[in-house]
Amino acid sequence: MRILAVMNQKGGCGKTTIAINLSSALCRLERRALLVDFDPQSHATVGLGLLAEQYDLTTYELMMDPAVRIEDAIQHLDSGIDLIPASTVLSGIEQELSDRLGREERLANMLSQLDDGAYDFVVIDCPPGVGLLTFNALLASSEVLIPVDASFFSVHGLAKLRETIEVLEDELQHRLAVHVVCNNLDTRTHFSRGLLDEVEKFHRRRPVFSRSSACRIRCGYRRVHQLVA
Ligand SMILES: Nc1ncnc2c1ncn2[C@@H]1O[C@H](COP(=O)(O)OP(=O)(O)OP(=O)(O)O)[C@@H](O)[C@H]1O
Ligand SMILES: [Mg+2]
Numbered sequence: 502m503r504i505l506a507v508m509n510q511k512g513g514c515g516k517t518t519i520a521i522n523l524s525s526a527l528c529r530l531e532r533r534a535l536l537v538d539f540d541p542q543s544h545a546t547v548g549l550g551l552l553a554e555q556y557d558l559t560t561y562e563l564m565m566d567p568a569v570r571i572e573d574a575i576q577h578l579d580s581g582i583d584l585i586p587a588s589t590v591l592s593g594i595e596q597e598l599s600d601r602l603g604r605e606e607r608l609a610n611m612l613s614q615l616d617d618g619a620y621d622f623v624v625i626d627c628p629p630g631v632g633l634l635t636f637n638a639l640l641a642s643s644e645v646l647i648p649v650d651a652s653f654f655s656v657h658g659l660a661k662l663r664e665t666i667e668v669l670e671d672e673l674q675h676r677l678a679v680h681v682v683c684n685n686l687d688t689r690t691h692f693s694r695g696l697l698d699e700v701e702k703f704h705r706r707r708p709v710f711s712r713s714s715a716c717r718i719r720c721g722y723r724r725v726h727q728l729v730a
Pocket of ligand 1: 511512513514515516517518519540542544627628629684685
């Protein structure tokens, strides 16, 4: 089971869009995918047509009460995607767990309840910013997918995340494969071409590439093939 956190501290760079499209493309490729909405904004939940307030069990309850069974929180959608919804109460988790030991490992413990063969991929849609939720996601994952859009702040978010990943590797021996997804770039602009060059220099492999919404689905689908091959 591959567990991927979709993460960048920069808001609005395409994390949720990619998490939803990736999960959907994985289903089309007949891979079993579980999408975990780990953002109090609940955009993955809302984006898949659900109302977060409707559900008694969300990522919040799973984080707060280790006795809750993960299977009970999974929604099986007609599209084939399995989703654990989020709700706005998740925003209080940092404070509510502030004095609990092992609070950074709650998501990892929760996902470890899944049978090994239950899913091929677990995709975690992370919130913007850096905090307890993003640490939980990193510790639960074996891979990080970092969307970078055409902005300096997005590249700054990539650099900061690489630093955090290095600390996790050095201090906790937690290894993470890193994928960079250049999202929503228009390569006709000088800025975007420079950004791609920088990301390629910085990152050993060529970044997965999505040029614009017009070609997003077609291009994204092909790239997903490369990612899961
Ligand atoms: N490749 C793309 N082509 C066109 N529009 C896109 C693309 N990727 C994202 N967007 C749009 O950009 C906006 C922000 O995307 P999204 O919500 O996925 O970002 P996010 O990183 O999840 O944001 P947040 O940090 O708030 O969670 C949305 O309106 C989305 O539709
Ligand atoms: Mg989002």
